Amino acid sequence: MTASGSKRVLIVEDERDILKLVTHYLEKEGFRVLTATTGIEALKKIQEEKPDLLMLDLMLPEMDGLEVCKRVRAAPETAMLPIIMLTAKAEESDTVIGLELGADDYVTKPFSPKALVARAKALLRRLERAPAAESTRYRYGPLAMDLGRHEVRLGEKEVLLTAKEFGLLEHLLRNPGRVLTRDILLNAVWGYDYYGTTRTVDVHIRRLKQKLPLLDEAIVSVKSMGYKLKEL
């Protein structure tokens, strides 16, 4: 199956000409295209249609792309939705904020639709290649995690982690390069019914870094959102 094979893309763009052009190219490449022209409409369609990829313009009426991005990442059921931002050159600082809010990639206007389609395919391929839930081994430089043996090694040496530290590390290694909100991590490691606060996540991340100093710089804090494990 190709990366585009029946994948559904939601394009959020208020400029009709761009919307039409991008739709045309994506359909030609085998994507199924959904469209929205405002931030509010985008959130509604994401919830109802559950697209595989979001192409999100920054400057939108009603609610801008940054706010849409933030809300998508904050909701557990859409937190992992791949997002490509469409930005203008003048919005460079917003682009940085967008990436911090969890967008996966961005394309600067004016872009060629061909280049955008290529980015979309590359992103989907990258995510498909990412270890699936059933994967049992992860590597990160000299760090190796074996889920089957419930073991973490740094080179030859075994590192002893608590169950929660182990769970956190597993979730980070499974999603390198992606912003994981404290809520996502809390739900993934402690479970939905856990009766604690997101501060718990901070405390455990700190302990994980103390036990594995190589993660000190590799796990970056994303302001007011959560954490990200830098891609190697």
Ligand code: CA
């Ligand atoms: Ca716009």
